Amino acid sequence: MAQSRFRMRAFADALDMYIRHNDQWEALCDMCGRCCFERELTDSGEVVINYAAPCEFLDLQTRSCTVYDCRFERCQACRKLSPATVFLANHLPDECAYVRAFLDT
Numbered sequence: 463m464a465q466s467r468f469r470m471r472a473f474a475d476a477l478d479m480y481i482r483h484n485d486q487w488e489a490l491c492d493m494c495g496r497c498c499f500e501r502e503l504t505d506s507g508e509v510v511i512n513y514a515a516p517c518e519f520l521d522l523q524t525r526s527c528t529v530y531d532c533r534f535e536r537c538q539a540c541r542k543l544s545p546a547t548v549f550l551a552n553h554l555p556d557e558c559a560y561v562r563a564f565l566d567t
């Protein structure tokens with residue numbers, strides 16, 4: 463779904479923030495935790511979150527990561543969010559702050 467929303471201007475804005483103002487980029491995440499559950503992409507491009515299948519490192523009460531500082535070492539499925547991820551990976555839900563900030567919803 464995100465791929466069909468690709469807009470060059472928005473991608474350039476996201477890339478500029480990611481490179482030149484990375485603290486702002488990181489701060490965009492509102493820690494909703496939705497990307498820490500298994501997800502499936504439907505044929506129509508909708509991201510369906512399986513709330514019964516959280517990452518083993520997600521605290522379900524707070525929706526926070528229990529290994530945040532070393533999450534990429536501890537969890538092989540965990541990926542750093544970059545503009546390329548947001549625009550091309552298609553697996554972030556519509557509620558994700560990055561999707562809301564940069565993609566048409």
Ligand code: SF4
Nearest residue numbers: 498517520527537540
């Ligand atoms: S390791 Fe990654 S996917 Fe797992 S809870 Fe932490 S941030 Fe989420």
Ligand code: SF4
Nearest residue numbers: 491494495497558559
């Ligand atoms: S879905 Fe988006 S806003 Fe929510 S925790 Fe993941 S990256 Fe952050």
